[in-house]
Every structure is written in C-alpha cells, then in structure tokens.
Amino acid sequence: MSFEPKILGFLCNWCSYAGADLAGVSRIQYPPNMRVIRVMCSGRVDPKFIIQALELGLDGVFVMGCHPGDCHYLDGNYEAEKKFEMTKKFLSLAGLEDRIRLDWVSASEGKRYSEVVTKFVNDIKELGPSPLNGEEPDEELLENVRAIKAAVSSERMRALVGRERKITEEENVYGEKFPEEKFNELMDLAIKEEYERHRILLALEKYSKSVKDLAKELDIDPSLVLEHMLVLKSRSQVDFGEIIGNTPVFIRL
Numbered sequence: 001m002s003f004e005p006k007i008l009g010f011l012c013n014w015c016s017y018a019g020a021d022l023a024g025v026s027r028i029q030y031p032p033n034m035r036v037i038r039v040m041c042s043g044r045v046d047p048k049f050i051i052q053a054l055e056l057g058l059d060g061v062f063v064m065g066c067h068p069g070d071c072h073y074l075d076g077n078y079e080a081e082k083k084f085e086m087t088k089k090f091l092s093l094a095g096l097e098d099r100i101r102l103d104w105v106s107a108s109e110g111k112r113y114s115e116v117v118t119k120f121v122n123d124i125k126e127l128g129p130s131p132l133n134g135e136e137p138d139e140e141l142l143e144n145v146r147a148i149k150a151a152v153s154s155e156r157m158r159a160l161v162g163r164e165r166k167i168t169e170e171e172n173v174y175g176e177k178f179p180e181e182k183f184n185e186l187m188d189l190a191i192k193e194e195y196e197r198h199r200i201l202l203a204l205e206k207y208s209k210s211v212k213d214l215a216k217e218l219d220i221d222p223s224l225v226l227e228h229m230l231v232l233k234s235r236s237q238v239d240f241g242e243i244i245g246n247t248p249v250f251i252r253l
C-alpha cells in the first residue's frame with residue numbers, strides 16, 4: 001500500500017487560508033493529505049505547536065502566511081520566520097528538520113497554494129512515514145523530541161527569538177548594530193545548551209541520578225553535564241537529593 005502522509009497545516013486567516021479557499025472554489029487539484037488549522041496570523045504559530053504535532057506522529061507540518069510586507073498585523077510573518085528558523089535548528093538535532101516547512105501564499109494564489117502543498121506532500125512521501133508514528137514509535141527519538149518541545153518554550157529561547165529582530169536590525173544608543181552572524185552563533189549555542197539541559201531534566205523525571213549516570217545515559221561529556229547541572233540548580237530546576245558514597249545525586253524539582 002502506498003504511503004499517504006498525514007500533514008498538519010497552520011494557515012493564516014488573511015492570506016493562505018483564503019488562498020486555500022480559492023484553490024477549492026477554482027477546483028484546482030492537489031493531494032488531500034493536509035489537515036488545516038486556521039490561525040489569525042502565521043506569527044501566532046508557537047514552535048511548541050509544531051513540535052507537538054510531530055511528537056503525536058504527524059508526518060509533516062506546514063506553516064503558511066502572507067508574503068513578507070503583506071501581514072495583516074504588519075510583522076507577524078517576520079516573527080513567524082524567526083521562530084520557524086529556530087524550530088528547524090532544534091529539529092535538526094533529532095534529524096526531523098525536513099518534516100517542517102514555511103511558505104507564503106496570498107489570497108489570490110490558489111494555484112500556488114496547490115503547488116506548494118503538492119510539493120511538500122511529495123517531499124514527505126520521499127522521506128517516508130514519521131519514525132514517531134505507528135505501533136512502535138522510536139522511543140529514544142520521542143524522548144529527544146519531548147526535550148525539544150520543552151526547550152523551545154524555555155524563557156531563554158523565547159527571549160532570544162522574540163528580541164532577534166530588534167537586536168540585529170535596530171541600532172543601539174551608540175548607533176551600532178549587533179552583527180547577525182554573531183547573533184546566530186549565540187543562538188546556535190543556546191539551542192545546543194537548552195536541548196541538552198532539557199534532555200537532562202527529562203532523564204531526571206522518574207529517578208534521581210548522578211552526573212556520571214546522566215553523562216553515560218545521554219552520551220554527553222561529564223564536565224558538560226556538571227556545567228548544565230549548576231545552571232539548572234541556579235534556575236531551581238534541580239537540586240542535590242542525597243550523597244551516595246562520595247557522589248552527589250540530583251533530583252528534579
């Protein structure tokens with residue numbers, strides 16, 4: 001039996017949803033694999049929604065909004081783009097980055113709507129079913145996707161992505177702009193750190209563990225795990241539980 005992907009689409013009310021409607025009333029053919037959720041603006045699509053859809057076993061997620069410059073709320077689609085880029089980087093840590101897509105479709109582009117949907121459906125068909133789908137989903141990958149879901153919602157990531165345009169596009173009081181490459185470096189580091197920290201938090205969900213246990217289980221260098229534990233402790237997310245022998249054991253708060 002041929003694989004028919006299940007895809008979730010978040011379409012902005014003012015452009016892409018109207019574009020989909022136009023494709024429908026114009027009787028333009030396209031594959032019926034995408035179920036649509038109408039949102040008022042692509043900027044409303046929280047990265048967590050995308051990750052959660054993948055966690056639930058959807059094969060792909062499509063976010064569509066108005067073309068740059070055409071957003072009904074002025075810059076919602078620019079915000080959407082920043083959030084999407086961050087989400088894609090996180091998903092690349094789990095090898096799922098090709099299962100999401102962002103594109104712009106206006107209300108008059110019924111034909112283009114059918115084209116971008118057809119292309120995405122075909123690309124997902126080529127990738128095959130999600131490893132998180134079916135009777136026996138890949139448990140390790142599922143755990144990593146859960147860590148990503150928590151990490152994209154962390155205060156640090158929300159603050160970084162929320163301020164990215166202001167920091168990189170506007171001048172500070174000295175008339176200087178923060179270089180985009182430098183910001184990207186900061187972002188990449190934050191993504192890696194928050195991913196590892198949330199993997200640690202998940203690993204501590206059921207049982208308390210030492211740095212050595214965590215390093216072995218998650219395949220992260222012990223010195224890095226220790227650094228993460230100190231940060232997590234300062235955030236009141238973990239604490240020392242007990243000392244076994246000479247080894248402190250951490251618990252999740």
Ligand code: FES
Pocket residue numbers: 012013014015016040041042043064065066070071072073074076077
């Ligand atoms: S209203 Fe369409 S992207 Fe903002």
